[in-house]
Amino acid sequence: MATDNLSRLALSNLATEIGELLLAKNRVLCLAESCTGGLASGLITEIPGSSAWFDSGLVVYSNQAKQDLLNVSAESLRQHGAVSEQVAVEMAIGALNQGRANVAASVTGIAGPDGGTEEKPVGTVCFAWAGNGIASTATTKHFSGNRQNIREQSILTLLNGIKQALS
Secondary structure (H helix, E strand, C coil): CCCCCCCHHHHHHHHHHHHHHHHHCCCCEEEEECCCCCHHHHHHHCCCCHHHCEEEEEECCCHHHHHHHHCCCHHHHHHHCCCCHHHHHHHHHHHHCCCCCCEEEEEEECCCCCCCCCCCCCCEEEEEEEECCEEEEEEEEECCCCHHHHHHHHHHHHHHHHHHHHC
């Protein structure tokens, strides 16, 4: 999963820092991933002891899965599209309701090589962070590169956002 710019070790170190922050704050994390396909959750679960601060990672690739597993509204999907800050926020909030977590993050985007539009080209990725004592926030980024590059940049942004929300 490493590119020239993002080493697997750097991502793992960032995830470890997040785990330490979560433990210090007595918090537990869950993730809802679409375009990253569970790669962020996989990275986290490679860290020994992560079960103390990581509850779950949900891969919700289809719109139906977003609705069924995270209660994302059909109206939000219809009005804003799956790749939208509105849907990312609903994914994060829905993930909070799935287990013992009190911090959640979500990612939904177009990693390519197909699926982009003029309005939302390949590389458009939306993120959200939510939790008890954390204001729900969302952002949209536009990444370049191939599918793997876009997914790695998405993981880095997702993790940095979690770290920032906890700081």
